[in-house]
Amino acid sequence: MNRTISLITDFGDKDGYSGIMKGVILSINPDVNIVDITHQIMPQDIFQAAFVLNYSYPYFPEGTIHVVVVDPGVGGQRSIIALKTPTSFFVGPDNGVFTLILEQEKNISGVYLENRKLFLPKVSQTFHGRDIMAPIAGHLSLGVPITELGSALKPEKIKRISLPGVESSVTGQVTGSVISIDRFGNLITNINEKMLKTFLKPFDPDRLKIYAGNLCITGLSSSYDSVNKGEPLAIMGSHGMVEISVCCASAQSCFSMDKGEIVKVEKY
Amino acid sequence: MNRTISLITDFGDKDGYSGIMKGVILSINPDVNIVDITHQIMPQDIFQAAFVLNYSYPYFPEGTIHVVVVDPGVGGQRSIIALKTPTSFFVGPDNGVFTLILEQEKNISGVYLENRKLFLPKVSQTFHGRDIMAPIAGHLSLGVPITELGSALKPEKIKRISLPGVESSVTGQVTGSVISIDRFGNLITNINEKMLKTFLKPFDPDRLKIYAGNLCITGLSSSYDSVNKGEPLAIMGSHGMVEISVCCASAQSCFSMDKGEIVKVEKY
Amino acid sequence: MNRTISLITDFGDKDGYSGIMKGVILSINPDVNIVDITHQIMPQDIFQAAFVLNYSYPYFPEGTIHVVVVDPGVGGQRSIIALKTPTSFFVGPDNGVFTLILEQEKNISGVYLENRKLFLPKVSQTFHGRDIMAPIAGHLSLGVPITELGSALKPEKIKRISLPGVESSVTGQVTGSVISIDRFGNLITNINEKMLKTFLKPFDPDRLKIYAGNLCITGLSSSYDSVNKGEPLAIMGSHGMVEISVCCASAQSCFSMDKGEIVKVEKY
Numbered sequence: 001m002n003r004t005i006s007l008i009t010d011f012g013d014k015d016g017y018s019g020i021m022k023g024v025i026l027s028i029n030p031d032v033n034i035v036d037i038t039h040q041i042m043p044q045d046i047f048q049a050a051f052v053l054n055y056s057y058p059y060f061p062e063g064t065i066h067v068v069v070v071d072p073g074v075g076g077q078r079s080i081i082a083l084k085t086p087t088s089f090f091v092g093p094d095n096g097v098f099t100l101i102l103e104q105e106k107n108i109s110g111v112y113l114e115n116r117k118l119f120l121p122k123v124s125q126t127f128h129g130r131d132i133m134a135p136i137a138g139h140l141s142l143g144v145p146i147t148e149l150g151s152a153l154k155p156e157k158i159k160r161i162s163l164p165g166v167e168s169s170v171t172g173q174v175t176g177s178v179i180s181i182d183r184f185g186n187l188i189t190n191i192n193e194k195m196l197k198t199f200l201k202p203f204d205p206d207r208l209k210i211y212a213g214n215l216c217i218t219g220l221s222s223s224y225d226s227v228n229k230g231e232p233l234a235i236m237g238s239h240g241m242v243e244i245s246v247c248c249a250s251a252q253s254c255f256s257m258d259k260g261e262i263v264k265v266e267k268y
Numbered sequence: 269m270n271r272t273i274s275l276i277t278d279f280g281d282k283d284g285y286s287g288i289m290k291g292v293i294l295s296i297n298p299d300v301n302i303v304d305i306t307h308q309i310m311p312q313d314i315f316q317a318a319f320v321l322n323y324s325y326p327y328f329p330e331g332t333i334h335v336v337v338v339d340p341g342v343g344g345q346r347s348i349i350a351l352k353t354p355t356s357f358f359v360g361p362d363n364g365v366f367t368l369i370l371e372q373e374k375n376i377s378g379v380y381l382e383n384r385k386l387f388l389p390k391v392s393q394t395f396h397g398r399d400i401m402a403p404i405a406g407h408l409s410l411g412v413p414i415t416e417l418g419s420a421l422k423p424e425k426i427k428r429i430s431l432p433g434v435e436s437s438v439t440g441q442v443t444g445s446v447i448s449i450d451r452f453g454n455l456i457t458n459i460n461e462k463m464l465k466t467f468l469k470p471f472d473p474d475r476l477k478i479y480a481g482n483l484c485i486t487g488l489s490s491s492y493d494s495v496n497k498g499e500p501l502a503i504m505g506s507h508g509m510v511e512i513s514v515c516c517a518s519a520q521s522c523f524s525m526d527k528g529e530i531v532k533v534e535k536y
Numbered sequence: 537m538n539r540t541i542s543l544i545t546d547f548g549d550k551d552g553y554s555g556i557m558k559g560v561i562l563s564i565n566p567d568v569n570i571v572d573i574t575h576q577i578m579p580q581d582i583f584q585a586a587f588v589l590n591y592s593y594p595y596f597p598e599g600t601i602h603v604v605v606v607d608p609g610v611g612g613q614r615s616i617i618a619l620k621t622p623t624s625f626f627v628g629p630d631n632g633v634f635t636l637i638l639e640q641e642k643n644i645s646g647v648y649l650e651n652r653k654l655f656l657p658k659v660s661q662t663f664h665g666r667d668i669m670a671p672i673a674g675h676l677s678l679g680v681p682i683t684e685l686g687s688a689l690k691p692e693k694i695k696r697i698s699l700p701g702v703e704s705s706v707t708g709q710v711t712g713s714v715i716s717i718d719r720f721g722n723l724i725t726n727i728n729e730k731m732l733k734t735f736l737k738p739f740d741p742d743r744l745k746i747y748a749g750n751l752c753i754t755g756l757s758s759s760y761d762s763v764n765k766g767e768p769l770a771i772m773g774s775h776g777m778v779e780i781s782v783c784c785a786s787a788q789s790c791f792s793m794d795k796g797e798i799v800k801v802e803k804y
Contacts, residue, residue: 004294006287012576012719013281013549016588019542019573023596026540026569030597033294034571035302037287043720044784052284059398060291061298072784075759075771125758127774130595183280184311222393223343235343238395248312248340272562274555281549301562303570305555320552327666328559329566451548452579490661491611503611506663516580516608 003141004033004061009069010041021134028138044072046096054100055239065137068092069129080113084146091133096161114150168195173266185250189263191242200267210234211264271409272301272329277337278309289402296406312340314364322368323507333405336360337397348381352414359401364429382418436463441534446527453518457531459510468535478502479532539677540569540597545605546577557670564674580608582632590636591775601673604628605665616649620682627669632697650686704731709802721786725799727778736803746770747800
């Protein structure tokens with residue numbers, strides 16, 4: 001069995017910390033596939049890690065072990081946990097990085113990572129990604145059952161972070177915000193298609209107005225280049241969320257908008 | 269058969285988009301080797317993608333599938349295509365990213381990607397790298413013949429971008445320009461050895477003068493450290509192109525030169 | 537045998553140079569695992585490469601081949617060498633990148649890379665990572681013995697760089713400096729636990745004072761969050777060195793300290 005382990009961290013790429021984790025994993029299971037999702041989560045940005053994990057994990061092979069090391073509390077009181085769903089495993093600190101997984105998945109079992117025989121022999125105070133999470137992921141990839149990692153943890157006990165608010169009214173509008181900005185400067189909101197369909201039946205993307213700052217965009221476009229270069233558009237993006245974009249440019253720069261900007265979608 | 273898939277994109281490294289493509293590929297073929305060439309193409313810089321691809325692909329194993337996702341027209345009218353040469357496969361949008369491959373390779377067959385059974389079940393409007401190109405690359409790596417992907421496409425119908433001009437005269441000079449600048453600040457031109465050999469027989473690297481801005485460099489050096497620290501030199505670089513460099517420093521910063529700077533090479 | 541090759545370079549991530557090296561390696565051995573430690577060594581920073589290698593290599597599988605391409609003298613007089621220790625192989629230019637390996641390991645055999653049959657057929661003047669080091673690493677990963685690479689090289693002949701000084705007195709203090717700063721802004725010194733234990737028996741982390749600039753920190757903490765947010769602390773870091781940190785922030789920014797800053801640890 002050729003398992004996959006994915007990595008999401010805030011380690012950046014200059015210090016070799018993610019490479020070291022891979023060395024640890026391959027020492028335990030040389031046949032595993034290791035995939036970097038990203039190491040560029042802003043230091044300690046737990047929400048961003050949770051969000052990237054949430055839109056990435058459905059695209060990985062069944063049985064993939066997703067390791068998330070955004071861990072400002074390393075060495076302190078926080079626990080480290082592993083979760084198992086029907087399709088995936090998750091390993092990371094119990095600090096809220098799995099909030100969106102918990103919202104999404106019904107059938108979750110969890111454990112505390114306690115079985116020190118599966119850690120590196122020496123555990124540092126500052127790098128549990130290397131000393132605990134990487135070796136645990138390696139052992140999981142070899143088929144060690146999650147129950148051997150430590151005592152059971154009820155999903156309702158797992159720490160959740162509060163999420164950016166989004167309010168939809170059946171009478172015809174949703175108010176959310178920009179929750180992420182990608183490399184292209186696309187402004188990704190927390191407003192999804194399901195919310196729009198609650199007040200717009202039959203669903204018609206042309207009958208929507210999208211407001212943000214001074215912007216008012218009419219209708220959802222079907223591609224980034226369906227408007228002229230430099231013009232704004234709104235689109236249902238690949239994360240399944242409404243996105244505000246500019247053809248061939250960065251919406252973030254063009255409109256000086258940042259995370260947290262309020263976005264409203266109305267029918268008309 | 270342990271095939272290789274290479275990736276060139278403008279996705280950057282913070283959003284996880286290239287990791288998601290790898291998840292899709294490994295879901296189809298868990299035994300493939302996936303290599304990042306780069307994800308730091310400047311957003312929508314089709315020429316840079318074409319150039320990096322051109323100097324990278326000859327170094328990959330026979331049968332490698334090179335996937336290029338620099339795709340400002342995603343979701344719009346542009347086609348997505350696959351090419352096959354005697355040594356390699358190429359997958360990407362039909363927007364000019366394969367211009368230099370078409371110049372280089374004689375024996376090319378092409379197809380449009382049309383066989384939706386080989387795409388992800390749900391195709392988004394904004395991320396065809398994930399929904400179409402990654403799964404197609406995965407299937408190619410399993411040995412699916414290119415003819416199963418869609419209808420044939422004649423090489424002469426494939427879109428080409430115009431390339432930075434380079435003019436050589438048999439009487440003794442070549443005029444080109446800086447077309448790329450690498451991490452070290454080396455200024456890479458579009459002037460290759462073959463051009464110099466047309467007017468300098470027998471070829472003698474000492475009998476050349478290289479002009480750019482206020483710089484005049486005599487002769488091609490045989491190594492970056494053949495001059496003193498901080499001094500300029502010209503050298504036949506690893507891309508097979510004349511490069512302007514500074515020993516232990518960045519030529520780009522030292523001379524405030526950028527892409528597009530005119531470079532002339534003369535015999536004397 | 538599923539060998540691992542690790543890569544440390546100053547290539548950055550935009551030019552595809554590390555991807556090309558992987559193409560070369562996989563052309564020779566498609567079954568090898570290739571791990572990026574980092575490609576973000578500052579151009580030509582040999583000490584940083586030596587330091588990262590030193591704290592990374594112990595975590596890799598036995599038999600791993602560590603390739604270090606920080607090579608300002610490429611194409612010039614410097615040799616390229618390979619080293620073998622009981623657990624690992626090392627390949628790189630003879631410019632000091634292996635200084636810390638030589639300090640650490642007792643049982644080393646070395647060779648010059650001279651066997652051109654194991655290089656790429658055409659060797660450029662500017663990219664020996666691609667043309668020499670990558671193919672040599674590929675061949676080593678197939679089990680080619682180090683003695684076939686070229687003539688023997690005595691460890692005492694290998695070039696060493698001078699290291700940032702650290703002085704410890706048995707009467708109760710150590711003076712070193714900040715030698716590295718990680719992505720989180722943690723200031724990593726060259727003062728290790730062994731040095732502290734020479735003057736503090738029994739060792740008691742609470743009985744130390746750490747001085748740097750205007751800072752005076754009492755005691756070594758057991759985790760980054762053992763102080764309040766924004767407050768400074770000192771800790772025995774994952775590299776085995778004393779580190780100066782700030783809870784949930786960058787010590788580098790908070791105290792405007794840089795590499796070279798003098799750090800003193802005293803018992804009291």
